[in-house]
Amino acid sequence: MSAAAALAALRGVVADPVFAALKALVIETTGMAFYADKDEELARILWTRMEETGIARCAGYLGLLRDPVAGIAEMEALVAELTIGETYFFRHKEQFDALRSTVLDDVIERNQTIRRLRIWSAGCATGPEPYSLAILLKREFGARIAGWQVSIVATDINQKFLARAREGRYDDWAFRSVPDEIRHTCFDQVGRQWFIRPEYKRLVTFHYHNLITGPIPSPADNIAAFDIIVCRNVVIYFSAAAIQGLIPRFRDCLAEGGWLIMGHAEPSPDLFRNFRAVNLPGAVLYQKREPAPAAPVAPLPLPVRPAPVRGHVPRRPPPAAPPQPAVPVPPTGAALERVRTLADGGDWDEAAKACDHLLAENALDAGLHFLRGLILEQMGALDESEKALRRAIYLDRQRVLPHYHLGLFLWRREDALGAARSFRNVLGLLERYPDDHAFGEGDGITAGQLREVVTVHLGLIGGV
Ligand SMILES: C[S@@+](CC[C@H](N)C(=O)[O-])C[C@H]1O[C@@H](n2cnc3c(N)ncnc32)[C@H](O)[C@@H]1O
Structure with missing residues (x-):
């Protein structure tokens, strides 16, 4: 089949009125929302299976997948094409x-x-x-x-x-x-x-x-x-x-x-x-976590211990146009380590206090604002968290992880447009990093991993 004919066949699959139902079934069965906005890629896989099974239209193929007997083997064959199996020994x-x-x-x-x-x-x-x-x-x-x-x-x-x-x-x-x-x-x-x-x-x-x-x-x-x-x-x-x-x-x-x-x-x-x-x-x-120790009366609800925040080591001097006229003093490693330890242990109130204390001396440190944004998010202070992340970006637009976390934050708030913008910023900034570059303030995530993850996030957000 010529390339033009193959393309026409793919477009035919996408335009088929039952294509949407097939897509929904695929996502429902595998969880792979990744395909939500990848019509051509999905159509190519479906089309290969339809050719293999001698079925011309999506309705027929959907019928086969739903068949209580033949459908099991066909779904298996389809899943084998849909899933991505990249892996290697001692990965990460x-x-x-x-x-x-x-x-x-x-x-x-x-x-x-x-x-x-x-x-x-x-x-x-x-x-x-x-x-x-x-x-x-x-x-x-x-x-x-x-x-x-x-x-x-x-x-x-x-x-x-x-x-x-x-x-x-x-x-x-x-x-x-x-x-x-x-x-x-x-x-x-x-x-x-x-x-x-x-x-x-x-x-x-x-x-x-x-x-x-x-x-x-x-x-x-x-x-x-x-x-x-x-x-x-x-x-x-x-x-x-x-x-x-x-x-x-x-x-x-x-x-x-x-x-x-x-x-x-x-x-x-x-x-x-x-x-x-x-x-x-x-x-x-x-x-x-271990269960709460047995108590004679009904126990009070335990405070929620949220996920961790990775600390950071501020490296860059602040940019030329600071929002406050303070002379930045780099936070000492020990003080920063303390914020990190408190955050890692889930002691968010103390971590926030210690971070604010450091910020009083280092108001222009983008990394500290970033860290504060993550801590505040854990405390549920979402508006403040967003402000802190934006401030980190304002102070240092080249820093990759604040854009990434702002993207995640906006996505959770269902601001798809804003999230996509942030994720695209991340991809832009990542262009200058080799795949194996590890971001110290991001839990060691590498540029390659971040690129992969952000691309998937953008795929899930869809065409905005
Ligand atoms: C990229 S591989 C990861 C392999 C390995 N965990 C690693 O990190 O090297 C993703 C795997 O998840 C599997 N997978 C995708 N959806 C799944 C599902 N709904 N249930 C179980 N496995 C699934 C895929 O078949 C694929 O083998």
């Missing part, structure tokens, strides 16, 4: 460092009596994430968990990915951020391929599970009572509502004191209010 090293330094130590200590460890890799794609966990566990904690019952449950919606994961065969590209030593000691080489060794493979079980439509928790599917849930680079494709629905269900799947580790793209820190947020270099982790 800082999160593995956090697992090593804090999380595994904590759960191993906690589970000494039951001698059991359960981890869920939700949205595991072709397997590098759960296998990286198995390698980390066995190589570095093997002696402490010898004889324990260890399971890493890895799930995904894409059956093709799962089949590849079970095979455990990878090419060089999957090891792009892994020292050679790991590849050579944990994998067997066959030609140009690498097979995960049985001692790591046997720790992981793979099975199908849909995070949107599947039950969570689901003891029948072995989805319950986890010590650690890792769900990274999955929800960035979901709508805010889908994410809001998912986080509390993840919490229900965690043992008390269990940990949730997600990517960088959670649109709202408020989502994690029922977790204790723990900031480590380049990673934010969420720990299920």
Whole structure:
């Protein structure tokens, strides 16, 4: 088929009156709101499947998907085309460092009596994430968990990915951020391929599970009572509502004191209010809080502990046209660290006070205003938070993260136009950064990650 004919066919799919219903079914089934404004991309995938199944019109294809028997296999084939499976071993090293330094130590200590460890890799794609966990566990904690019952449950919606994961065969590209030593000691080489060794493979079980439509928790599917849930680079494709629905269900799947580790793209820190947020270099982790101690009378509601704020190290001198005629004095590292520690511990009132104290001396420090904006947001002082973020931008337009957070803020306020503007500013500013540039005041997020996340946000916001 010529390129012109192919384009005409795609346009035909988009113009088909049943296309909207197909799109709705796709988003409803997978959660991938990402496709809401990607008609041509979706049409291309649908069209490929329609050709394959010999169906000419969207109505016929919708009928097939809804068929109680044939529809299951066809939905599976469609999902295999829709999902994005980018993954590699030890992706986001800082999160593995956090697992090593804090999380595994904590759960191993906690589970000494039951001698059991359960981890869920939700949205595991072709397997590098759960296998990286198995390698980390066995190589570095093997002696402490010898004889324990260890399971890493890895799930995904894409059956093709799962089949590849079970095979455990990878090419060089999957090891792009892994020292050679790991590849050579944990994998067997066959030609140009690498097979995960049985001692790591046997720790992981793979099975199908849909995070949107599947039950969570689901003891029948072995989805319950986890010590650690890792769900990274999955929800960035979901709508805010889908994410809001998912986080509390993840919490229900965690043992008390269990940990949730997600990517960088959670649109709202408020989502994690029922977790204790723990900031480590380049990673934010969420720990299920211990239940309140038993009380003889009905306990008062506990204050909500919101998600963390990453501190920052102000680096730039203020711009030439300050709003106040103060001479800036850079805040001392110790004072700043104190604000950060208070914020990380969820002590927002004290963090805000300490931040204001620093600002009294450093009124023109964009980074401090940014930090204050994040703290105020956590306190629910939304108007003040917005002002602080805008002030940070006013003082230093080149600083990337205040634009990003203002974008998230406006998006949550359903100001799609304003949010899209902020996100586009972020993309513009990111042009000057290489992918691996890490933003110190942004929890170590890299320019590449931020670019990916903001592009997805813009996609979700749609064509404004
Ligand atoms: C980009 S990959 C992330 C893989 C891995 N977590 C990582 O960070 O390297 C996203 C994965 O989420 C899966 N996924 C998307 N929607 C899903 C859903 N509704 N339920 C379960 N998995 C889903 C995709 O099939 C894909 O394998």
